[in-house]
Amino acid sequence: MKILVLSCKTGGGHDAAGQAIVQQFTEMGDEAYLFDYLTLAGKKVSDKVGGSYVGLVQRVPLVFGLLYRIGAVVSRIVRKSPVYYMNGLMAPYLDRYLQENEFDAIVMPHLFPAETITYMKRKGMKLPLTVAVATDYTCIPFWGETECDYYVIPSKRHIRNFTRGYIKREQLLPFGIPVSPDVTRHRSRAAARKRLGIDHDKPIYLVVGGSMGAGQMDTLVKLLVRMKREDDQVIVVCGSNKKVRKKIDRHFGDRDDAVVIGRTDKMPLYLKACDVIFTKPGGLTSTEAAVAEIPIVHTSPIPGCETANRRYFKKHGMSVSGAESVSQVAAGVRLMEHSDECDRMRERQRLCIPKDSAREICEFIRMKVNG
Secondary structure (H helix, E strand, C coil): CEEEEEECCCCHHHHHHHHHHHHHHHHCCCEEEEEEHHHHHCHHHHHHHHHHHHHHHHHCHHHHHHHHHHHHHHHHHCCCCHHHHHHHCCHHHHHHHHHHCCCCEEEECCHHHHHHHHHHHHCCCCCCEEEEECCCCCCCCCHHHCCCCEEECCCHHHHHHHHCCCCCHHHEECCCCCCCHHHHCCCCHHHHHHHHCCCCCCCEEEEECCCCCCCCHHHHHHHHHHHCCCCCEEEEECCCCHHHHHHHHHHHCCCCCEEEECCCCCHHHHHHHCCEEEECCCHHHHHHHHHCCCCEEECCCCCCHHHHHHHHHHHCCCCEECCCHHHHHHHHHHHHHCHHHHHHHHHHHHHHCCCCHHHHHHHHHHHHHHC
């Protein structure tokens, strides 16, 4: 089989979900490719869309939250939103690409290509099997106006949320959010630390800001270093946010108990190596942490779907949080000091978060394509 996974550069979570599916298909002996489909219109188009999104989230997250709420209202009123028409402009490029490259199925862990596929379907353009993959614990605005063949959603608890629009119940596949097989593989904390070159057995806090390094990471790290126990260690992953990394480096770059890094392709190892994680409530990082059974402290969300993610995790006992950085740090320190609370959280994670979503998605697609 030959599978095309379409995404674009508006945050790393979509690509991470797509790469998890590609990796799983590859391990099963199929061909699969993750592709930023906006590059079909030129790299400048992809860079502009991705850059605008990342800039909005990093600089004015409240504006992003306002746009999200407006989008939620619009998506309940209209069947064809401005988002649909904007992504419809990509249809001729994608149609030409699909004519030149034959695929058995298209998987979309992002709304934008799903909108383009919908436009193409309504215009009678030829398409293979199409499967959308939600990467947040809510139905984000405009999913309901798309017309993919199937939709992978986080769990059965989200069926009602996704059927409020035009998506039919029989189209929903409650397989969960896909994470890399590397996250699901059994690896002890000691083995993960050895792979990372960590030569101590001290408790470790992992602080993650997502691929964009969003949030008040510098404030949170300052508080954590001040409030943690003397022997506890802190590892900070800043993502692509160079400004935040520079701030944190300036304060903690010479400390023995704080390590600051930028982007990394070793997140599964860091998850297995740490004892407690601080992370903004992005769908992918939260899912990866839960699959790895790491106690989670959710930091302040980017307004919108991350607000829903944090609410879902807290409601089901899979994370703790606080209104401000100081209460978030206090919650994390409490987790580190109370193993019984950590054990209860891990149990809730095991009950609520599917670990084998990527495999289920791939097996379902293989079944549909092969009949």
